[in-house]
Each structure stands twice: as C-alpha cells, then as structure tokens.
Amino acid sequence: MPETLLEIADLHVHYDTVRGKSRAVDGVNLTVYRGEILGISGESGCGKSTLAAAVLRLVKPPGYIGGGVVRLHPRDGTSIDLLSAEESDVRRVRWRRLSYVPQGSMNSLNPVMRIEDQFTDAITAHSNFSKRDARRMVPELLRQVGLGAHVARMYPHELSGGMKQRVCIAIAIALKPDLVIADEPTTALDVNVQRLIIQTLADLRDQMGMTLIIVTHDMAVHAELCDRVAVMYAGDIVEVGDVRQIFKEPRHPYTRALIHSIPKVGGVRTRLGGIGGNAPSPLAWPQGCRFHPRCSQVMARCFADTPRLLPLDTTANGSGPSPIVACHLYPEQDGSRVTTALTPVPQ
Ligand SMILES: Nc1ncnc2c1ncn2[C@@H]1O[C@H](COP(=O)(O)OP(=O)(O)OP(=O)(O)O)[C@@H](O)[C@H]1O
Numbered sequence: 412m413p414e415t416l417l418e419i420a421d422l423h424v425h426y427d428t429v430r431g432k433s434r435a436v437d438g439v440n441l442t443v444y445r446g447e448i449l450g451i452s453g454e455s456g457c458g459k460s461t462l463a464a465a466v467l468r469l470v471k472p473p474g475y476i477g478g479g480v481v482r483l484h485p486r487d488g489t490s491i492d493l494l495s496a497e498e499s500d501v502r503r504v505r506w507r508r509l510s511y512v513p514q515g516s517m518n519s520l521n522p523v524m525r526i527e528d529q530f531t532d533a534i535t536a537h538s539n540f541s542k543r544d545a546r547r548m549v550p551e552l553l554r555q556v557g558l559g560a561h562v563a564r565m566y567p568h569e570l571s572g573g574m575k576q577r578v579c580i581a582i583a584i585a586l587k588p589d590l591v592i593a594d595e596p597t598t599a600l601d602v603n604v605q606r607l608i609i610q611t612l613a614d615l616r617d618q619m620g621m622t623l624i625i626v627t628h629d630m631a632v633h634a635e636l637c638d639r640v641a642v643m644y645a646g647d648i649v650e651v652g653d654v655r656q657i658f659k660e661p662r663h664p665y666t667r668a669l670i671h672s673i674p675k676v677g678g679v680r681t682r683l684g685g686i687g688g689n690a691p692s693p694l695a696w697p698q699g700c701r702f703h704p705r706c707s708q709v710m711a712r713c714f715a716d717t718p719r720l721l722p723l724d725t726t727a728n729g730s731g732p733s734p735i736v737a738c739h740l741y742p743e744q745d746g747s748r749v750t751t752a753l754t755p756v757p758q
Pocket residue numbers: 426427428433435453454455456457458459460461462472473474514628693
C-alpha cells in the first residue's frame with residue numbers, strides 16, 4: 412500500500428454569517444499518499460478553498476474549524492494533528508513540511524517589493540536561515556520553476572501572470588516541503604501559460620519528489636496533471652478515484668454530470684449535458700444525499716439517508732487505493748465493505 416502522508420477525518424469548517432451558520436466543509440474524510448498528485452474538484456462554492464485553508468489551519472474569521480482531525484506524517488517520522496496542536500508547533504510545520512499557494516496569490520505579491528525580497532521575507536519568517544542565506548537560495552528556486560535569475564531583481568508589475576504564479580510556487584517550495592497545496596494555480600491564465608504551470612507542478616513531483624494537492628474546478632487540469640481526483644459537492648467529498656477511473660468510469664452521478672459537461676473536440680456534435688438545478692446553500696444543505704434534488708437517478712432512500720464515503724470494491728485494482736464513492740446506487744456488497752474510508756488515525 413502507498414505510504415500515507417496526510418489524513419483528514421470528519422473535518423468541519425463553518426462561517427458565522429448574519430443569515431446563520433454556513434457549513435462550508437461538512438464532514439470531509441480524505442487520505443493523501445506520499446508522492447502523488449491529488450486533485451480536488453467540484454463546482455464553485457462547494458468548499459474547495461475552505462478545505463485547503465483548513466488543512467493548514469489558516470481559515471480566517473468569520474470562519475473557524477468546527478471539528479475533525481488533520482494528521483500529517485512528514486518524512487522525519489514525526490506526526491502531528493494540525494488542528495489540535497499548539498499554534499507554535501503548527502507554525503514550525505507550515506511552509507517547512509506543508510506549504511500553500513492560495514487562490515489568487517499571484518495578485519497578492521507585494522507591489523513595492525522586489526521578488527528577491529519577497530522570497531527572503533518568506534524564508535526567514537519560516538526557518539532559521541539568515542537573510543543572506545535566503546538571498547543565495549533565490550536563483551536556484553527561480554530556476555526550479557523555469558524562471559531566470561534576473562527575475563529576482565524585478566517588481567511584480569514587471570512580470571506576466573504566469574511568471575507571478577511561478578514565483579508564488581517557487582516561494583512555496585523554498586523550504587522543500589513534503590506537501591504543497593496549490594489552489595486554482597492555473598485559473599485566469601491563458602492556455603499556453605496554463606501548460607507551463609502544469610509542467611512546473613509536474614516537475615515538483617517528478618524531480619523533487621514532492622506530494623501535491625491541486626485544487627481546481629478545471630477538469631482538464633485534473634486530467635492532465637493528477638494521479639487521483641477527489642470530487643467535492645456541497646461541503647463533502649462524494650467520490651475519490653484514480654484519474655482514469657474518474658474520467659472513464661465515474662461512479663457518482665455528480666461526477667458523471669461533471670465529466671459530461673466537458674466539451675469534446677471531434678466526433679459528432681452533441682449538446683452538453685450540464686447539471687440541472689442550482690448548487691445548494693451551505694446555510695441549509697439538503698437532507699439525505701445532498702445531490703438528490705439534482706440527481707437523475709434519485710431513489711426514495713436518497714431523500715433521508717445520507718450515503719457514506721466507502722471503498723467500492725477493495726479487490727478491484729490490486730494494491731492501489733480502491734475507488735471510493737458516497738452513493739446509494741452502490742449498496743453494501745457482501746458485508747466485507749469497511750466502515751471508514753480512512754486508515755485508523757493513531758491517537
Ligand atoms: N468569509 C466568508 N464568509 C462567509 N461565507 C464564506 C466565506 N468564505 C467562503 N464562504 C462560503 O463558503 C462556501 C465555500 O467557499 P469556498 O471559497 O471554499 O468555495 P470554492 O469551492 O473554493 O469555490 P471557488 O471554486 O469559487 O473558488 C461558499 O458557499 C462561500 O459562500
């Protein structure tokens with residue numbers, strides 16, 4: 412079995428709003444394996460960015476963690492529950508073991524600071540490196556993301572969107588973390604630049620051995636970059652599987668609808684399926700299966716009974732992780748179906 416790097420168990424993140432409690436992330440279970448590129452997909456507002464921020468305990472008010480476990484098993488053999496640990500311990504892990512490229516980060520580079528200084532600030536804030544040592548690291552970090560050393564002396568406004576995004580990725584990998592979480596790293600970039608960013612991210616895994624979580628609603632990015640894909644709907648994960656299985660044999664009706672809404676080039680022109688109805692509100696998720704009001708295969712059971720995320724057939728694909736799905740179309744098979752999608756979390 413692949414080695415577990417991160418375990419998320421029953422994670423809840425809420426936002427207190429004037430209209431009530433918004434349950435943006437509501438009971439997520441997910442395991443990330445060392446060396447993989449895991450994609451998190453799902454339509455806008457389903458909770459992807461909230462989930463990514465919660466893993467690093469970086470949810471900002473009015474958001475807060477409502478409960479759960481996020482356990483990281485770094486290379487050094489230690490293990491830490493990022494949600495219950497002291498803030499000082501989490502700070503020691505953040506950026507060194509686990510780093511983050513937030514959604515829209517390329518637009519939040521400091522406009523009046525040279526790129527080099529943005530690197531040295533980030534490196535010295537999260538490590539014991541001196542400013543001088545940090546500065547020496549910059550040319551190599553820029554090279555690792557395909558940028559020339561001259562970029563160090565430039566200001567953000569002198570860089571294209573793709574270059575800025577690569578700078579953000581280079582800052583995130585400065586301390587060689589085990590895991591990098593990139594939130595919408597290719598959104599708002601043209602397709603050629605998207606391609607360069609995808610190549611940069613793939614190189615982080617292939618050449619530097621990092622593990623990546625790529626958060627994006629763009630299924631084409633998942634298809635090209637990811638080994639496994641977790642599909643999120645209404646604050647929870649509804650399906651996790653090998654990227655080929657997700658695209659060729661999606662199990663959950665929501666995943667199927669998502670795949671069928673991607674246009675195909677060539678062949679007979681057909682009208683795209685799309686997904687009927689509106690995305691539900693995190694202020695009041697639908698009872699039972701949250702997808703049931705929009706599901707074309709809805710059954711009586713789906714109205715009241717919330718399906719759990721369970722491995723489908725553990726013997727189906729040898730030693731790799733099993734496809735996992737939360738849907739009543741896949742009834743418990745023979746009693747051997749395990750009751751949790753996670754390996755037990757050590758206490
Ligand atoms: N600061 C906030 N206050 C209140 N509600 C919020 C806040 N931030 C996010 N939410 C709500 O939490 C839910 C999930 O938001 P989130 O940004 O995590 O979604 P997302 O899947 O990343 O969407 P997108 O694809 O548009 O980036 C949404 O319903 C959103 O309205």
